[in-house]
Amino acid sequence: MPNYTENTVSTIRKNILLVLLPYLLDSTSLNSKLRSFKAFPYGLLSLATYLKRQIGNSLNIEILDCNFNDGRDIISVIKGKLTEFKPDVVGLSMMFDNSYGYLKDISITIKKYNKDTIVVLGGAAATASYASIMAEQENIDGICFSEGEIPFLRMLNSKNMLDFVDKDVSWITRSSLREGRVPKKTLVENLDDVIAVDYGFIDTSSYAMGEAFSPFAGQMASRKQFFLLTSRGCPFKCTFCMRSADDDKDMRYASVKEIINHLRFLVSEYNMNVLTIYDDQILLDKERAKHLFRELAQFNFRIECPNGLSVAFMDDELIKLMRDAGMDTVFLAIESGSPYVLNELIHKPLKLKMVKPVVKTLRKHNFWIHGFFVSGMPGERDEHRDETVEFIKEVGLDWSGFSLATPSRGSELFKICIENGYIRRDMGVAELDVNKYIINTPEYTPEYVAKKTYTMNLDVNFVNNYRMKHGEYRIAADAFMDVIKRYPNHAFAYYYLSKSLYALNKDREAQLAMENFYEIKRKDDMWKEYVKYFNIS
Incomplete structure (x- = not known):
């Protein structure tokens, strides 16, 4: 593993708070491209693991996932963690554009708590929109361009972190933008250095991972x-x-x-x-x-x-x-x-x-x-x-x-x-x-x-449906049930589930599915239109 610690100038213990901005949406949206379940913050786990292994005991790292708020508003969650942990550096992760609406209030809250706390931003969405973000977010000290492990490590090991961020090729600041400097990636070349992610930074039991769509998914008693x-x-x-x-x-x-x-x-x-x-x-x-x-x-x-x-x-x-x-x-x-x-x-x-x-x-x-x-x-x-x-x-x-x-x-x-x-x-x-x-x-x-x-x-x-056409009604039914689990008001899923169940001689279950189809269609003009288009009787 490459060692980037040789220029460390201080053994003073630093508190590093890594924050995943909220991204969750309504899980029943028919068009949702974002995860509707609480997924492990893999990018932050990789970053935290890498930093801890490189720097060791002079670093105290915590991860705060803002998708867990126990019913509290996000700012209350942030304030509580700031008071409890007293971070020297806060790294915010923005993977999706829909998280951007939270960025201003969160960064203001951090700077109000302690104006000397360094606040940096990373993630795919941040890399793609860095110029706009730096122009709009005055409380962000810098944005990491692309992968964060090595740039973040070098920042922590520098004599003056703000000066380093202002000059390093993989960090974007207002100064670098004024000077027209084009950011460059600093990549982990050997992925063996980051493969063994340490899940000890989070409570894994709190995360409800979701398997991808398949009639074969969800069949384990304990996943x-x-x-x-x-x-x-x-x-x-x-x-x-x-x-x-x-x-x-x-x-x-x-x-x-x-x-x-x-x-x-x-x-x-x-x-x-x-x-x-x-x-x-x-x-x-x-x-x-x-x-x-x-x-x-x-x-x-x-x-x-x-x-x-x-x-x-x-x-x-x-x-x-x-x-x-x-x-x-x-x-x-x-x-x-x-x-x-x-x-x-x-x-x-x-x-x-x-x-x-x-x-x-x-x-x-x-x-x-x-x-x-x-x-x-x-x-x-x-x-x-x-x-x-x-x-x-x-x-x-x-x-x-x-x-x-x-x-x-x-x-x-x-x-x-x-x-x-x-x-x-x-x-x-x-x-x-x-x-x-x-x-x-x-x-x-x-x-x-x-x-x-x-x-x-x-x-x-x-x-x-391919499986229906080939008489594989059990697999087809399982697929339609998976659709219903994800989208409870999907009329066509109920209709074709009913057809599959009738073919499997499960008449009572088929009848219930058909009743759900008619009830959804009755209430929703969109489904009435699609039923008419496909001439479903």
Whole structure:
């Protein structure tokens, strides 16, 4: 592990408070892209673990997750922690734009408590909007650009932390912006240094982790679920990705040996039995992926990769290794069934002809097959969206998740939308709602695209559900019940659950589901419209 402590100038104990800003939304929103459950603050855990191991006992670190407030308002929670802990440095984490509305009041509260407390900000959303944030937030002393482990460590080890932040290449300040300095990333090159996250910084029992959508999920009597990030980076430049304007396409990996050692500890310490791997490109190094899944088989985990996998790297051997390791559901990052949209609008190097053979192999190994698709890219027309629907039916996916294109700051899509007037040029940080489609092109209104996309969802997942068509009613019913658990007022889920249960000779349960369908339809004009559109009797 590299040592950045040699220039430490003081052994005075520092109190470091790492704060995760609120991000939770209503879990019943049909369009929510954000987590509706309390997920481990993995980024802050990684940062805290790295700092503690590098600096040791001269550092006292606590993590405050503002998504836990015990019914109190957020400012009361912050004030209580400031009084109790007396931090020298507060690091605020902003992963999503919807957290921005809390930033001003929280930073003011910290500075009112002690004007000498250093307040810094990090996280993906902060990196993407650093100039606007520094202009608007006078109580933020600096913003960390990209990864935070090494920049934060160097700040803590400096003679004067504020002076260091003002001069370091990976920190953004008002001074650096005035001088026109372009921030640069300082990355952890060896991910073995950060793979063994210390969960002792939080109360793991307070977190209600959620498995990704699948009829095979939620079947363990006692679920002990943990996250893992075994690699960082992505070599691709999908237009909608907030990293698409980043020229750094290098990949970094943790060694399989260190991953397995960490998992053994989690099993021993926490009885872990569900592993969620959040890598963007877990399969890119195919031989490493095969090695990893061979080793994972020893644990008898249920494994999921909800960020999506590329069909380009899947072969029969890898798919079997994934299944043997404990993966029963696969999420395929396909994005579109239209070659034009993939190549010209998204810039994703995927050949659609590769998908069907991979789906066939996944089917052979008894996977639930879920495809990811993006709708509403500028330049996409209805014929392209119809092409996607036909592609899904033709290749035989079990389920398809549709996301409406979001022009996230930092993405090529954001630049395209600004340059062409598809979104407002003066849109503030907090105004970009990832759960609302806002791209307004001359061809289509946002409302039209959102409705068209939801119709696609109902078509392939309910009206023409793959498992229903192939007589696999038990699995179909479990999928519809998972939908209802997440969205209790989903009329189509109740209707097709009823159809599945009737086919399983569960007449009483089927009747109750149908009664729920009629009751929801009676109260909601939206569902009446979709029932009429699909001619459901």
